[in-house]
Amino acid sequence: MVQLHLGLGSFHRAHQAVYLQQLIDLGDTRWSISGANLRPDMADVLAALQSQGGAYTLETVTPEGVYSYQRIASIREVLPYQKDLAAVIARGADAATRIISFTVTEAGYYLDAKDKLDRTFSDLANDIERASNGVAGETIYGALCAILRARRAADAGPVTLLNCDNLRHNGDRFRKGLLEFIGLIGDAALLAWIEVHTSCPNAMVDRITPRPPPELRERVRQATGRDDLAPVTGESFIQWVIEDRFIAGRPAWEHVGAQLVDSVQPYEEAKIRLLNATHSCIAWAGTLIGLQFIHEGTHTPAIRKMAYDYVTDDVIPVLGSPGAPNPVDLPAYRDVVLDRFGNPAIRDTNQRVAMDGFSKIPGFIVPTIRERLARNESIDSVAMLPALFLAFLQRWHKGEVPYTYQDQSMDPVVAHAICEAADPVAAFCADRPLWGPLAGDARLVDAMRRATARVQDFVATATSA
Template identity: 75%
Template sequence: MNPIPPAEFTILHLGLGSFHRAHQAVYLQALHEAGDRRWALSGANIRPDMADVLAALRAQDGRYTLETVSPAGEYRYQQIESIREVIPYEPKLAAVIARGAAPSTRIISFTVTEAGYYIDAKGKLDMSFADLVADIGRVQRGEIGQTIYGALVAILAARRSGDGGPVTLLNCDNLRHNGERVRAGLIEFIERVGDMDLLAWVKAFTRCPNAMVDRITPRPPAELRERVKAATGRDDAAAITGESFIQWVIEDDFIAGRPDWGRVGVELVNSVQPYEEAKIRILNATHSCIAWAGTLVGLNFIHEGTHDAEIRKFAFDYVTDDVIPCLSPSPIDLAAYRDVVLDRFGNPAIKDTNQRVAADGFSKIPGFIAPTIRERLAAGGSIDSVAMLPALFLAFLQRWHAGQLSYAYQDQGMDPTVAHAICAAQDPVAALCADRLLWGNLAGDERLVAAVRGAGDRVAAFLARRA
């Protein structure tokens, strides 16, 4: 392969999964193709996962093929070359820390699941998580942490001691107010570690803009490699697939420069909040609704549930009856956005699995769904349509409790003992609605319990019709 000339500035990205490679790397590739090659990506993982993918990327000098598919079934293949360095995993993260501390690295970005930030409903670190507590202990002993905070502390401490200069920390995930919340979590983590000098440096020399990202990126199917080879002639062991739609909205608050992303379609704004709320409540919550309902009636893929009239109506009514009133007025045409989202979910070529989308319900209920319920109740409105989502999740959880799911359920935010206790309770609806992790100050609210109970009856009738 032909070598690519070095870039002037680096973005170090932590979490070298499919989403990053179908999203942030693609925008930087577009900038390269527009003639601006000043920035490049360096990618790494902070945990020992995806070893095969990282090895394939290293063997291909960071190059890989992105397949995109439109709702009309149009396929496109693009080689992405914006990741110039793939750092292999090793427990001490020495090369990751060195790259993050280098003065040429001006942005450290990361993609983490909602549960991976360990943030409670009050925006504080949730110290009930044993791995978070253990990580604080590791860092206090001078060891390298295994959470995002532990990794960032190691990088930023090296940057400070090496006089690497200011750096922007950029979230690329679905956490609401993600920049603000990870900054608060990082500061609290450093406070608990007790490194006051580093704390002062982080407050002065880092920025954490909020950002909203969007592109459906399913796990690469087994047949993708052959499809890419047939279309391009390249035998690509690191190929990925995704929908044609892509969006990135970032608050323009960077302390050490940034790529000229506005040239290639990134929306750089003063406040990401209206875009973030629309995406989280309309796209993310609706995605989960369809995954839970689809699983319950034996469907495997998101597009199958989206084309099911009853399941589509659950999602449509939730957005129409409850989300749009909460988010209006908005700079976004919310009804049009709802329809675009459902069209995207209905794309049969994406083959996004219910298993992937149904994951992490114990983080998605408080993050994606509870805010709408809270706001509708505060305004004196009905929550009948939005209550279908926790009712579907409870029915889904009961299947998991009984060992009757067709796939392994993964939920980083779930305490299995608590989840089993909810399902085994004499009144599972009341037990679910009493859980403070899920509902915060709404826990036990009689209006919530009544609405979820009524929705549960509708879910039971729906399942009876499909039996």
């Protein structure tokens, strides 16, 4: 049986492929992975994987600096990129394929604050037109539309569509987007088939996986004797929590450490707010004072205090309140997260983590602000995160960010206008895509003004030392 995975980047190869490899190592060889990309990027990596039969080396390192190396061979097929996605569609339409999984950035779902498709994005609008004409697209919706059309035509049976990314409630929200997409192209028969023949479990994934540095290949060669053309590196920590709603079977991942649960929500909220938001906080703050790596910021006392206070003062009280008991030990998780971020061997860059702020603010940070305000409680600690991003954005506006900033959800015209406004804090807080119903809220604006002053003091102190 086959799991088709869309997105053969480092994260999938350091995470889901590892779980299946561990299962294979236990003697369960019933499943394999077929991998592909939907866009013509990573051509060198795909070629390298193809030349190695899909196998590669995973390097992991503990916070204490202990390195380990593992050969991963669970990806048995690497599909070539083709603009018409012919090979991907054929694999997805094969009855042996029981799971189609994918790793997409938050912005890659093109969802607005109400979880409706935002058709102002040209990629999405183009894919709607392509799909209406029976042509495969480049977005996750356009690709899966073509795959599922072919699967229905082949009578290949049901299939699970599995998100492997950081979008909150990812399975439910992706399903809404997919069904809306199919509705927009007017394919009623496909819509009815998807309703009956697919499931979309919510899932939470976690492992810090930086871009492979140039020296990784030599480290792997020295440690293993293999000249690996496509190695990946990551931290030793790994976690995968999945709702057990698979319509066509699944690997026995629970035998190798994955958590199969009824609801992923408490794990997801803890991870997104304690880990993902904190990660962004450290990346934005570190960039502002000239640091390159996440571990450098984590070991900077002022930055670590911002991250610690954000979680302790504002996140733990709303996630761990008496009325909402949490299966996650939140204070312990906070401390583990900061230890992981401080791992100097990972060398995760601020550039990688700082990206996509215009989707991370509403996705990772606004829920805590909204819940604190609903309880008439202070948001001074959590307000530091968007204040850091605003300061970061102002640097970007001036061309002073020392790397290329990537943000799929950002409208550069809007971003520049915020920075050029007479009152950038008010303009930033008035942006509805960022804040939703909180846009313009006086309590938000006041907290952001205080936080902005603290950010300015932090930068001035750090850069004058």
